[in-house]
Amino acid sequence: MAIATAILVGLLGLLIYLLVKYPDRSIGTKPRTDLNGPKGLPLIGNLLDIHKNEKGLIMFVYETLMEYGPNATYTLPGMGRIITINNPECLEHVMKTNFEGYIRGKMFYKLLHDVLGDGIFNTFGNNWRMQRKLSSHLFNTKNFREIIYDVFEEETKKMLNILDNFAKSGKSLDLQDLFFRFTLDAFGKITFGMDFKCLTNPDNPVQFAKSFDFTQRVLGNRLENPFWSITELFTKEGRKMREECKYLSEFGNQIIENRRNDLEALKNPKDVVNLFMNARKDNGEKLTDRELRDIVLNFIIAGRDTTAQALSWMMYNLMANPSIEEKLVKEVNSLLSEENPISSYEIVKQFQYTQATLYEALRLHPVVPDNFRVCLKDDVLPNGIPIYAGELVNWCSWAIGRDERVWGKDAKIFNPERFLNSEDGLKPNQYKFSSFNCGPRICLGQNFATMEAVMLTTAVLRQYKFEMTPGQKCPPDYACSITLPMKNPLLVKVHHRCVAEVQTADNQTLM
Numbered sequence: 001m002a003i004a005t006a007i008l009v010g011l012l013g014l015l016i017y018l019l020v021k022y023p024d025r026s027i028g029t030k031p032r033t034d035l036n037g038p039k040g041l042p043l044i045g046n047l048l049d050i051h052k053n054e055k056g057l058i059m060f061v062y063e064t065l066m067e068y069g070p071n072a073t074y075t076l077p078g079m080g081r082i083i084t085i086n087n088p089e090c091l092e093h094v095m096k097t098n099f100e101g102y103i104r105g106k107m108f109y110k111l112l113h114d115v116l117g118d119g120i121f122n123t124f125g126n127n128w129r130m131q132r133k134l135s136s137h138l139f140n141t142k143n144f145r146e147i148i149y150d151v152f153e154e155e156t157k158k159m160l161n162i163l164d165n166f167a168k169s170g171k172s173l174d175l176q177d178l179f180f181r182f183t184l185d186a187f188g189k190i191t192f193g194m195d196f197k198c199l200t201n202p203d204n205p206v207q208f209a210k211s212f213d214f215t216q217r218v219l220g221n222r223l224e225n226p227f228w229s230i231t232e233l234f235t236k237e238g239r240k241m242r243e244e245c246k247y248l249s250e251f252g253n254q255i256i257e258n259r260r261n262d263l264e265a266l267k268n269p270k271d272v273v274n275l276f277m278n279a280r281k282d283n284g285e286k287l288t289d290r291e292l293r294d295i296v297l298n299f300i301i302a303g304r305d306t307t308a309q310a311l312s313w314m315m316y317n318l319m320a321n322p323s324i325e326e327k328l329v330k331e332v333n334s335l336l337s338e339e340n341p342i343s344s345y346e347i348v349k350q351f352q353y354t355q356a357t358l359y360e361a362l363r364l365h366p367v368v369p370d371n372f373r374v375c376l377k378d379d380v381l382p383n384g385i386p387i388y389a390g391e392l393v394n395w396c397s398w399a400i401g402r403d404e405r406v407w408g409k410d411a412k413i414f415n416p417e418r419f420l421n422s423e424d425g426l427k428p429n430q431y432k433f434s435s436f437n438c439g440p441r442i443c444l445g446q447n448f449a450t451m452e453a454v455m456l457t458t459a460v461l462r463q464y465k466f467e468m469t470p471g472q473k474c475p476p477d478y479a480c481s482i483t484l485p486m487k488n489p490l491l492v493k494v495h496h497r498c499v500a501e502v503q504t505a506d507n508q509t510l511m
């Protein structure tokens, strides 16, 4: 009894000590009186501030940016102190000038490892350099001409057929789901010579896609739950996560095994799997099957989800802004025709207004909305703010896209012309427009995704017009994920353009 009482008193004493030591911040963090930021609670810092926000972390960071400016600070249990770098100068410093000084860190590595393993998204240092160098071979002009364009054309034709059926039947269509099917089919063919048949068998749910979506959702939840590694041991979600990760891992292994047994496919020098199978690491060894599997899965995430979400947000914004859609269709009609209904490789770059519309959708709905790095060695930002080793920096492209200090008074308005009228045009400053990331880790697939999205939207919008079915939330809610999918289906009616009714008033509500 006496021992129990002594332990209880000891624990109480420890709790009081911790409460006094960390009165407004998460446990283990040092105070930063030189920085502003939302006051936190004892021991858990700003954890509840994030959870009380419907849009979670991104809205919390946005509100912090509005109230305290681009370099504010907050704390979270498990993550420690986080300093925001929501301005182009600081982002450039972290992502380029002192590139070697910041990494994603052990905590994020562990959080993402079940799904991303040691693939390109989740590695730093030599492993990253090797994967980046090899991956970049896929994106050369020759490949664009010889493989990528042909696959996009073939898949675009399938999309046009599907839309034709929906226009005739008058049934509602989930546009977001269709874009996910399109990008997975196109990407599977280009990178692994594999047809997932998502477009040709629309009623047959692709288990791989379902598992993938589930794991993305859980990764999103993990970002907002510092205790995920414990809670997932006991929850249904945790159990399912382990099952789905196992399925994905076996799926990736199967791709590698099939390839090893397919002598014909092994001869294709441009295929991503082959590229990596033949590659040598710095120590001269070949990659293991496990390493190859991680690379395959990372590529699917990169190629499927991102572009499908960009297309969904672009279409939503066009439906909400008919005058912009009208300008885009005018451009389409000036370059495409009955005889040439799909853009050729040669003219795809001429769809400047369409590309600007895609970038504007990504400016306001960046598919990687939030990002973090851990500081390895004490550092100073260009504006004199010190960052100490172990502290995290955080930038939120979603919040930066809405900041008038960066984008001017109309920051929250959907206006593709801002790209065309600016000096940089369609090559915007990557530290201001960070939707494709920035610095040496800028997205390798930017041109790939741009070409895919422009080819598809121009062919589709020349012939069809979408109308949102009534009763849906505008703008759509975000699903919990590490990327930015819509929470609910994007339901539309499809009309042949010639008979479509013309709407007049733009609805630019975006927040």
Ligand code: HEM
Binding pocket: 120, 121, 132, 135, 302, 303, 304, 306, 307, 310, 362, 366, 367, 368, 371, 434, 435, 436, 437, 440, 441, 442, 443, 444, 445, 446, 448, 449, 450
């Ligand atoms: C609209 C479409 C896309 C957007 C907005 C986008 C955006 C991004 C972002 C923000 C990152 C950085 C992620 C991070 O590590 O935090 C990234 C990295 C990457 N993206 Fe994309 N991406 C798109 C499409 C694609 C496509 C289609 C591919 C492949 C064909 C691709 C390949 C990659 C690769 C390989 C990386 C890793 C780069 C590295 O860490 O060195 N992306 N992308």
